[in-house]
Amino acid sequence: MSRPKPLSGFPEFLPAQRIVEQRVLDALADTFELHGFGSIETRALEPMAQLARKGEIDKEVYVVRRLHAERHGGGADADELGLHFDLTVPFARYVLENSGHLNFPFRRYQIQKVWRGERPQEGRYREFLQADIDVVGQAVLADHHDVEVALVILEALERLHTEFGLPPVLMRVNNRRLAEGFYRGLGIDDHLAVLQRVDKLDKIGPDAVRDLLTGELGLSVEVADRCLELATISAPDESFVDRVRALGVSNELLDEGLAQLAAVVRAGAAAAPGRIVADLKIARGLDYYTGTVYETELAGLEHLGSICSGGRYDSLASDGRTSYPGVGLSIGVTRILVPLLSKGLLTASRSVPTCVLVAVDSEETRGEADAVAARLRARGIPTEVAPKADRFGKQIRYADRRGIPFVWFSSGEVKDIRSGDQTPADPDHWRPPAEDLVPKVSA
Amino acid sequence: MSRPKPLSGFPEFLPAQRIVEQRVLDALADTFELHGFGSIETRALEPMAQLARKGEIDKEVYVVRRLHAERHGGGADADELGLHFDLTVPFARYVLENSGHLNFPFRRYQIQKVWRGERPQEGRYREFLQADIDVVGQAVLADHHDVEVALVILEALERLHTEFGLPPVLMRVNNRRLAEGFYRGLGIDDHLAVLQRVDKLDKIGPDAVRDLLTGELGLSVEVADRCLELATISAPDESFVDRVRALGVSNELLDEGLAQLAAVVRAGAAAAPGRIVADLKIARGLDYYTGTVYETELAGLEHLGSICSGGRYDSLASDGRTSYPGVGLSIGVTRILVPLLSKGLLTASRSVPTCVLVAVDSEETRGEADAVAARLRARGIPTEVAPKADRFGKQIRYADRRGIPFVWFSSGEVKDIRSGDQTPADPDHWRPPAEDLVPKVSA
Numbered sequence: 001m002s003r004p005k006p007l008s009g010f011p012e013f014l015p016a017q018r019i020v021e022q023r024v025l026d027a028l029a030d031t032f033e034l035h036g037f038g039s040i041e042t043r044a045l046e047p048m049a050q051l052a053r054k055g056e057i058d059k060e061v062y063v064v065r066r067l068h069a070e071r072h073g074g075g076a077d078a079d080e081l082g083l084h085f086d087l088t089v090p091f092a093r094y095v096l097e098n099s100g101h102l103n104f105p106f107r108r109y110q111i112q113k114v115w116r117g118e119r120p121q122e123g124r125y126r127e128f129l130q131a132d133i134d135v136v137g138q139a140v141l142a143d144h145h146d147v148e149v150a151l152v153i154l155e156a157l158e159r160l161h162t163e164f165g166l167p168p169v170l171m172r173v174n175n176r177r178l179a180e181g182f183y184r185g186l187g188i189d190d191h192l193a194v195l196q197r198v199d200k201l202d203k204i205g206p207d208a209v210r211d212l213l214t215g216e217l218g219l220s221v222e223v224a225d226r227c228l229e230l231a232t233i234s235a236p237d238e239s240f241v242d243r244v245r246a247l248g249v250s251n252e253l254l255d256e257g258l259a260q261l262a263a264v265v266r267a268g269a270a271a272a273p274g275r276i277v278a279d280l281k282i283a284r285g286l287d288y289y290t291g292t293v294y295e296t297e298l299a300g301l302e303h304l305g306s307i308c309s310g311g312r313y314d315s316l317a318s319d320g321r322t323s324y325p326g327v328g329l330s331i332g333v334t335r336i337l338v339p340l341l342s343k344g345l346l347t348a349s350r351s352v353p354t355c356v357l358v359a360v361d362s363e364e365t366r367g368e369a370d371a372v373a374a375r376l377r378a379r380g381i382p383t384e385v386a387p388k389a390d391r392f393g394k395q396i397r398y399a400d401r402r403g404i405p406f407v408w409f410s411s412g413e414v415k416d417i418r419s420g421d422q423t424p425a426d427p428d429h430w431r432p433p434a435e436d437l438v439p440k441v442s443a
Numbered sequence: 444m445s446r447p448k449p450l451s452g453f454p455e456f457l458p459a460q461r462i463v464e465q466r467v468l469d470a471l472a473d474t475f476e477l478h479g480f481g482s483i484e485t486r487a488l489e490p491m492a493q494l495a496r497k498g499e500i501d502k503e504v505y506v507v508r509r510l511h512a513e514r515h516g517g518g519a520d521a522d523e524l525g526l527h528f529d530l531t532v533p534f535a536r537y538v539l540e541n542s543g544h545l546n547f548p549f550r551r552y553q554i555q556k557v558w559r560g561e562r563p564q565e566g567r568y569r570e571f572l573q574a575d576i577d578v579v580g581q582a583v584l585a586d587h588h589d590v591e592v593a594l595v596i597l598e599a600l601e602r603l604h605t606e607f608g609l610p611p612v613l614m615r616v617n618n619r620r621l622a623e624g625f626y627r628g629l630g631i632d633d634h635l636a637v638l639q640r641v642d643k644l645d646k647i648g649p650d651a652v653r654d655l656l657t658g659e660l661g662l663s664v665e666v667a668d669r670c671l672e673l674a675t676i677s678a679p680d681e682s683f684v685d686r687v688r689a690l691g692v693s694n695e696l697l698d699e700g701l702a703q704l705a706a707v708v709r710a711g712a713a714a715a716p717g718r719i720v721a722d723l724k725i726a727r728g729l730d731y732y733t734g735t736v737y738e739t740e741l742a743g744l745e746h747l748g749s750i751c752s753g754g755r756y757d758s759l760a761s762d763g764r765t766s767y768p769g770v771g772l773s774i775g776v777t778r779i780l781v782p783l784l785s786k787g788l789l790t791a792s793r794s795v796p797t798c799v800l801v802a803v804d805s806e807e808t809r810g811e812a813d814a815v816a817a818r819l820r821a822r823g824i825p826t827e828v829a830p831k832a833d834r835f836g837k838q839i840r841y842a843d844r845r846g847i848p849f850v851w852f853s854s855g856e857v858k859d860i861r862s863g864d865q866t867p868a869d870p871d872h873w874r875p876p877a878e879d880l881v882p883k884v885s886a
Contacts, residue, residue, distance in 0.1 A: 007490075010486040012484070018482050034820045034823070036797035036825060044487070044570060062507050062508065064505050064507050065508075067505070067525070083507065096446055098457060103841075144830075320445065353479060366587060383477070
């Protein structure tokens with residue numbers, strides 16, 4: 001076999017890059033668990049009927065068939081399976097399937113690969129890792145969970161910033177009720193039609209949006225301008241409320257939306273100053289959100305688009321009798337890591353977990369080196385034994401090439417190969433400096 | 444949508460079961476890293492051409508196509524993709540693809556789902572999790588790695604036994620060279636043909652195997668009997684060597700195989716007494732192994748078959764100029780866990796990571812409860828705030844249903860809801876007993 005080539009859109013990491021990914025995932029999972037979110041995993045495959053429910057997305061789905069079934073003909077049918085393209089659809093199915101065994105409100109996180117048959121480009125992959133949190137209620141779910149999930153995510157992303165040097169984030173929050181109430185207060189019936197067009201503001205600019213609102217929807221210039229004014233409001237604190245009020249529209253749904261959004265921004269600004277803004281043009285496209293919506297950018301990497309999005313949905317799932325409202329966010333782990341890793345903006349201090357390499361004097365005494373290694377491992381120190389009884393210079397090079405910081409000799413001495421310091425040590429008591437125990441991830 | 448039904452062959456876990464799986468995976472990964480194995484993940488999809496290389500397995504592969512491509516016709520072609528059915532084929536491809544960026548011997552572990560379109564039954568799934576370790580050399584790989592991977596796996600599986608109460612294991616080891624050398628020493632040319640038939644010993648019995656060897660392969664009854672005698676040798680120590688010698692066959696390859704197998708069994712018996720035997724009937728079917736082969740059973744659950752298998756392959760991969768010999772083992776995590784979890788033989792002490800629930804007096808004072816929770820989390824204690832300011836009895840029931848052991852009250856007291864003990868506590872200093880910090884997994 002000649003050397004295989006990478007598949008476009010299916011990024012894979014080298015060992016040192018994978019260490020960065022592992023540390024990032026551990027930090028995310030740890031933060032989620034500290035807040036009482038439990039892990040679940042769902043199967044990678046769902047019935048196509050399930051995946052196709054949201055019409056527009058079906059073109060990106062990967063269909064999966066047993067080769068055997070394939071060879072015996074038979075086109076698409078109801079039982080056909082596809083790879084999940086997000087973690088929300090399978091989670092909604094999991095909640096319905098297991099509702100009798102779950103306790104509500106149910107708090108879960110889910111870190112899994114998803115697949116989309118899109119054209120690959122920077123920030124878009126065909127296989128990528130997502131890390132989702134959601135809180136789901138049975139029939140009802142209190143508003144304070146909209147605040148909570150934003151704070152948990154901000155805490156997790158801030159940890160990636162302070163611990164590993166990832167860029168800081170800016171989370172933009174809006175509320176669908178606020179917009180709907182505002183439009184209704186202006187006498188507009190088809191609020192979704194307005195939202196869809198206002199959503200294009202960043203792409204096509206205010207004049208083009210105004211033309212769409214007056215031309216396609218028949219709004220007066222005055223009403224269209226008011227919709228545009230609402231969309232340009234943005235603030236890092238509750239001051240956005242007064243600016244909306246100043247537009248002179250009143251509506252009950254608007255009041256609800258303003259209160260909900262103010263609660264999220266107030267708590268977010270207190271817990272993570274400078275990391276959250278109310279941004280009244282955020283719409284999250286045609287998604288099924290019904291209240292709070294979130295988008296998040298990495299400072300300096302805004303061109304990647306939102307690396308963490310989500311919102312509130314009044315009916316994540318429904319079995320006809322009971323509906324399950326939820327609120328959650330999804331971090332695009334691959335979208336964050338691939339650009340940072342491929343540009344070398346984020347690195348691990350070594351390519352292996354190993355902290356100590358035990359040198360081998362000769363193949364006859366390998367057992368003694370093994371015994372030293374076992375004693376170090378028994379105290380949690382990741383240790384390898386040199387694969388070959390080469391001369392010591394070569395064994396040290398083995399460690400150096402992998403970034404292993406310490407080499408242990410049968411003389412009972414340990415060498416820090418970075419400084420060259422060599423000191424006597426006892427395998428039952430010696431400890432590496434805490435920062436050397438596991439690979440260090442930094443920017 | 445009505446309640447969805449599970450897909451046969453695609454097991455999913457409830458939250459408490461998933462906690463067991465997480466703890467098992469953490470213990471495996473931790474053991475592997477202590478021994479200097481680094482993690483990699485490969486994409487789930489490989490070109491069909493790659494997956495079909497081992498002829499017999501292609502009937503079980505899942506073919507994957509973009510729905511869009513599907514609709515526009517086009518049958519099977521060379522670029523077609525399939526889901527990987529093990530982690531060895533993708534790892535071999537990864538090694539070749541990245542050989543210039545890897546350091547050899549390269550030690551990796553890989554914990555990922557794999558997919559096979561087989562008929563589902565106990566111990567056989569269509570989606571299941573494997574945990575593999577391998578050491579791969581460039582051109583050469585020393586024999587002591589055959590010993591090492593067995594010891595690492597035995598240490599990992601023993602940890603599952605002692606820490607979580609999984610059944611103890613028995614690893615059966617053999618060596619392909621030993622068998623090949625023995626057959627050659629008997630004057631047999633087609634050693635693989637003999638191996639294939641001897642492999643059926645457990646299924647069809649010695650008489651039927653003798654018939655195959657004499658009938659199909661034309662061996663004399665005496666030679667056939669010698670092959671059968673070899674296959675019945677089994678010992679927990681090096682004594683198997685003398686028993687093989689007593690059969691009076693001599694051959695260089697046989698000597699090599701005996702020495703290699705003796706080294707594995709000697710080290711295994713010393714490190715994990717009672718957990719390893721030389722078993723000279725183990726063949727691992729038609730697989731590509733060329734030296735040591737391993738199979739592993741769970742005590743009392745032998746009907747599940749081997750839950751951890753592997754071996755040495757002289758050429759895991761080759762780019763035509765360089766070959767990459769390797770040795771490794773694969774743990775069938777799903778095959779172990781699904782039977783134990785579904786029978787309730789393995790449980791977690793709670794269904795959530797949460798250790799403390801902070802009670803809420805009224806929605807107006809939720810912020811105070813949030814502040815207490817943040818102080819507990821800052822010291823690594825997983826904490827939730829009650830979702831509703833219900834009467835305390837109901838809030839305690841919220842904790843009880845999830846197995847959360849402690850409820851914190853605004854009075855500055857914490858209650859162990861199992862014992863009923865309630866004591867004054869300071870959120871900056873109070874610690875739960877160590878065994879309550881995270882869910883306990885036990886049999």
